[in-house]
Amino acid sequence: MSAPTGLDSAIEYHIVNSLGWPALRPLQAAAVEPVRGGSDCVLVAPTAGGKTEAALFPLLSDMVEDRWTGTTILYVTPLRALLNNLHPRVLTYCSWLGRTVGLWHGDVGPAERRRMLAERPDILLTTPESLEAMLVSRRVDHERFLGSVRAVVIDELHAFAGSDRGWHLLAVLERIERIAGRKIQRVGLSATVGNPESVGAWMQGSTTGRRPVEVVREDSATTVDPDVVLDYVGSMENAATVISRMHRGEKRLLFAESRRSAEELAFLLRERGVQTYVSHSSLSADERRQSERAFAEAKDTVIVATSTLELGIDIGDLDRVIQIDAPRTVSAFLQRLGRTGRRPGTSRNALFLSTSREGLLDAAAVMLLWKRGFVEDVVAPPHPRHLAAQQFLALALQEGAFGASDWHQWWGDLPLMEDGAEVLDFLRAEEFLVEDSGLLMIGPRAEKEFGQRHFMDLLSTFIADLELRVVAGTREIGFVSPLALPAPQDRGAKPLVLAGRGWSVQHVDWERFTVWVEEIGVKGDVKWPSSAVAQSFELCQAKRKVLLGTDPDVEFSKRIPAALEKLRSEREADVSEDGLVLRRRKVGGTRFWTWAGLKANATLLAGLGLQASGVENESVLLPEWVTIKDIRSCNADAVPRIDPDAVAGLKFSAALPVDLAARTVGERLADSAGVRVVKQSVVASANDREN
Known part of the structure; x- marks a missing residue:
């Protein structure tokens, strides 16, 4: 290499002579100083941009030069397959330095796990669920195995941050920090995130004793347009x-x-x-x-x-x-x-x-x-109260018992535990946890709900999104949001529209996240059904712009101009340059083309005092009494009303009061910001056109 990299000399040697690289990539070079300086970092680069090396080379340099011993680096990903894929690569890097790497997830057998417990690897590739299983296992000496951890690399950070698995990971890391007796450096890797600073702050978990996060990006100006x-x-x-x-x-x-x-x-x-x-x-x-x-x-x-x-x-x-x-x-x-x-x-x-x-x-x-340079912001699901309940129970398994008055010490000010006191009161009242001399331990209700197979259900994979599989006989049709389902009392009269066809809902199995349907002939206002899976406000607004004549600046095939012209001609009544169209129908109410997405439409209905069911992405059907004035004055902060059975789809909902579980699900299906935009944009169509 023409200039020093700031890495350990042995790593520099192997980068050139074993990997054959003439130099580090820009991201890798820029990451050395902040990572080696101990900062919490978010490293952002396209897929295959060398993010793994950008995180590991500086950490391995610290490991060698500061003589770290024991398991000092955790490398966490959301997928076992990704861990399996990474293992040979990380093994090569560790071999340069005489260091070791272990692979621990659900497919790794007990013999290999025993070997790692006896001969602790320097780097452990694992999942959040496996870390949780280690913490609650009586076979793992927590302080010996996890007490040396100094840094964690979180791969595919955006996938964690946008789901409950991310909240779970942060809670587990807080408990490991308590065991290690130090703040653990956190390095997140992501190819696609629109708000890396916010995601980085979220990744840091509890704020006590932490420095501001540093974001390191690869310079996109050097890449060729795809x-x-x-x-x-x-x-x-x-x-x-x-x-x-x-x-x-x-x-x-x-x-x-x-x-x-x-x-x-x-x-x-x-x-x-x-x-x-x-x-x-x-x-x-x-x-x-x-x-x-x-x-x-x-x-x-x-x-x-x-x-x-x-x-x-x-x-x-x-x-x-x-x-x-x-x-x-x-x-x-x-x-x-x-x-x-x-x-x-x-x-x-x-x-x-x-x-x-x-x-x-x-x-x-x-x-x-x-x-236009837009990438979705990654936002953690709000109010993870069900995971607060899971964490209390997991801590009781980990410690045998914990203090009823000092539980905050395990998670600090982690937002996950914001409603922890209310959740803990319920767990105690319902005997999920029982108290003895000021200590809380697993109670009979927890044994009943989650105790099968040594509490494996309490440790199993978390649900990222409330999305249901639609099945007709043995044939899978697609997926729907709970918001797209007709209300229970309407399922005989209103079809579910999916894949361009109508389906009568026969049964919803919330335990298996499956909707059983039968195909029916569709009548009524379903000429342009929107996707039954939630689309974002921004995507739906972009669809409206396309219908109004805006073309994306990409290469078109010869077939595209005619297809777009036909599409715009068929949909011209659904959009207006003047604002959002509210169109009266001959019978059955008013069709409001919001172009706001399922969540905003469900929130709009809730703000009007209506049940959020059978909702679409592009439009919403309103009763005849609803006027433009009603829409403009509706409560944008309302929580969508959902099928009460939908709380079964919230993992660990049994450990929450029913009303709190229902509120949690509703809050996750809300879009107040989208409704505020919609309220200011509604207009009647030019001729109050009827279908």
């Missing part, structure tokens, strides 16, 4: 035909937005003689690994995946990403785009194949936001 093409093919069959004829000899990764679509497309491609593999969450882990391994070793081939391959799992050199219709967010698109352009001399690329005009609208909206 090659993005938007095409309209009109059906899944046509998509398969196009894919089978284009890019022959290349390795292609296809993204579909549901398991049903992935399986359908894979079948159609195989019919056309294309070597095709599949990866989605309904397949076994072993089946997915076999598909990913075979794909990595092949050349002229395709793998069709849902979001399972969105994160940084290495599937080998990739020539092209193809997106069927559109991802749900710009962030997801950036993750997928980043799978390409990793080889020298190649560039990032993506081809969008829209199988319907609604899919075209979604794709164009995502592209419009992306080209």
Whole structure:
């Protein structure tokens, strides 16, 4: 290297002579000083941007030069597959220095775990759930195994920060800090996050004794503009035909937005003689690994995946990403785009194949936001009271008993425990916890609710989003938000609209997150059903702009101009340059085209005193009595009213009072900011047009 890096000399030597790198990447060079200085950091760079090395090389340098011993670095990811993928790489880096790395997750057997407990690895690759299992296990000497931890690397930080698993991780880290007797340095890695400073502050957990977080970004000016093409093919069959004829000899990764679509497309491609593999969450882990391994070793081939391959799992050199219709967010698109352009001399690329005009609208909206530099802010789910309950019970398992008056010492001012006193009162009143001489310990109700298989249910994977799988017979149709379901009393009369068809809801199994349906002939105002999965306010607003004539600045196929013209002609009554359209119908109330998303629409209904059910992303059906004045004066801070059974979908809801659990779910399905914009933008259509 032409200049010193600030890293340990042995690491510098191997970077040049073992990896063959002439220099560090810009992010890696910029990260050395803040990471080695002990700062909490967020490192942001595109997928395959060298973030793992940017975090580990400085930490390994500190480990060697300061002679750290024991397990001093935790490396946490949301996926076991990602840990498995990282393990050989991290093992190589540790071998340069005579250091060791261990892999600990649910698929690692007891013999290997015993070996690691006896011979503590310097770096431990693991998941939050495995850390929790270690803390509550009587076989793990917490102080010996975790008392040496000095730093934690949180990979795919955005995936944690936007879900309950992130809250759980922060709570577990606070408990490990209490065991270690020190603040643990935190280094978060992310390819796509619109608000890294806010996410970094969230990542720090309790604030006592912490310095401001440092954000290190890779300079995007040095990257080449990706090659993005938007095409309209009109059906899944046509998509398969196009894919089978284009890019022959290349390795292609296809993204579909549901398991049903992935399986359908894979079948159609195989019919056309294309070597095709599949990866989605309904397949076994072993089946997915076999598909990913075979794909990595092949050349002229395709793998069709849902979001399972969105994160940084290495599937080998990739020539092209193809997106069927559109991802749900710009962030997801950036993750997928980043799978390409990793080889020298190649560039990032993506081809969008829209199988319907609604899919075209979604794709164009995502592209419009992306080209304007928009990336969604990552916001932690509000009021995780159910996880506060889980943490109290887990601490009782970990310690055997804890003080009823000094529990704050374990989590400090971590926002997770903001409602901790109220939650703890309920746990004691219902005998989830029982008190003896000022100490709280596991009670009979906790044994009943969570005690099976040694409290494994208390430690199991957390639910990221309240989203239900829709099944007709043995066929998966797609996914819906609870807000999209008709109210229980209306399910016989109002259909659920999904995949362009109408479905009568037969049963909702909240325990299994499944909606059982039967197909029916659809009548009424469902000509333009919006997606039953929640879309953001920003995405829906971008869809409105596309319908009003704004084109995204990406390459169009020859089919796109005519398809966009047809789409805009069919939807012209739903949008207006003057504001949002409120349109009276001959019968059945008023259709209000809010273009605000499911959550804002549900909040709007709640603010009008109405039940939030059967909600769509683009519009909402209002009773005839609702006027523009009512909309402008509605309560934007109202909490959507949900199906009472929906609280069963909130993990550990049994450990909360029913009303508090219901309020928690409702608050997570609210969008007050979106409603405030809607209130100021509503206008009647020019001629008060009726359907």
